[in-house]
Amino acid sequence: MDATRPAADADTRAVVEPPVVDIRGLATVFGRGDEAFTVHDDLQLTVQRGEILSLVGGSGTGKTVLLRHILGLTRPTRGSVEVLGRSAAELVGGERASSRVGMLFQHGALFSAFNVLDNIAFALRELGTLPPALVNDAAMVKLRLAGLKPEHATRMPADLSGGMIKRVALARALIMDPPLLLLDEPTAGLDPSSSDEFCALLRELHAALGLTVIMVTHDLDTLYALSTRVAVLADRRVIVTGTPQEVARFDHPFIHHFFLGERGRRAMAQPPAASSSKEA
Numbered sequence: 001m002d003a004t005r006p007a008a009d010a011d012t013r014a015v016v017e018p019p020v021v022d023i024r025g026l027a028t029v030f031g032r033g034d035e036a037f038t039v040h041d042d043l044q045l046t047v048q049r050g051e052i053l054s055l056v057g058g059s060g061t062g063k064t065v066l067l068r069h070i071l072g073l074t075r076p077t078r079g080s081v082e083v084l085g086r087s088a089a090e091l092v093g094g095e096r097a098s099s100r101v102g103m104l105f106q107h108g109a110l111f112s113a114f115n116v117l118d119n120i121a122f123a124l125r126e127l128g129t130l131p132p133a134l135v136n137d138a139a140m141v142k143l144r145l146a147g148l149k150p151e152h153a154t155r156m157p158a159d160l161s162g163g164m165i166k167r168v169a170l171a172r173a174l175i176m177d178p179p180l181l182l183l184d185e186p187t188a189g190l191d192p193s194s195s196d197e198f199c200a201l202l203r204e205l206h207a208a209l210g211l212t213v214i215m216v217t218h219d220l221d222t223l224y225a226l227s228t229r230v231a232v233l234a235d236r237r238v239i240v241t242g243t244p245q246e247v248a249r250f251d252h253p254f255i256h257h258f259f260l261g262e263r264g265r266r267a268m269a270q271p272p273a274a275s276s277s278k279e280a
Ligand SMILES: Nc1ncnc2c1ncn2[C@@H]1O[C@H](COP(=O)(O)OP(=O)(O)OP(=O)(O)O)[C@@H](O)[C@H]1O
Pocket: 030, 031, 039, 057, 058, 059, 060, 061, 062, 063, 064, 065, 066
């Protein structure tokens, strides 16, 4: 187990391929002078192609801020965030952003005035490079990929269940075929059965599309179902990475609370569902 990096022998690709995400010496400080508040300090994290990395940490430890840095929406105070070999800051806006990184926001963040198909098609339509019929065809492909039916295309977001909203948001995140997918609490607000179904869909798409996934989650069942690796944010940095079982053995108050409480022991007792799990 390594405090900041995947084990070199975890996967030979890790040695020969550049990481999909490479974060070095990252610091995030909000405010100035007496008001300064340090969220991250000398944080390192690398994510290799094909991983499903779960980012866990207590409330306010900077998980969402880190996702925003990776998306290029915000810049750290110090350090570098590289995504697919380029600075994340170069990603912002237009085709380059959504064709490299897809983002599934916690509550779906669908446009309430657009129907399902128009929500899915949004980024591709905005590009203006394809005729409308082809944009619709591409959106229909993603709609089906996300496990929705053609008859759902004309529904409005207000008429969708929580599970369907997640699926539409996922289809929208994938419209430009990004190699990297960021998930913020993908199963939050879903009942256990919808949550299991959504995890199964994410696992299928991860394998079928060869995605790299970074996921923020507080849900241990989701973590055990999907993660190939877990990174724990505490004390302003990534204190440990490893398989869920390895990380659970690391001695830190947050980890004791998160993994070894009753809820954690129950989730750990489930057989690991991620077929691509690898020992670090
Ligand atoms: N733009 C900002 N200006 C000032 N402080 C901010 C800003 N964005 C985030 N913060 C602060 O940074 C800290 C980390 O926030 P963040 O939302 O990343 O936490 P989190 O780990 O995602 O928490 P949670 O699990 O509760 O969602 C919080 O204290 C938050 O108030």
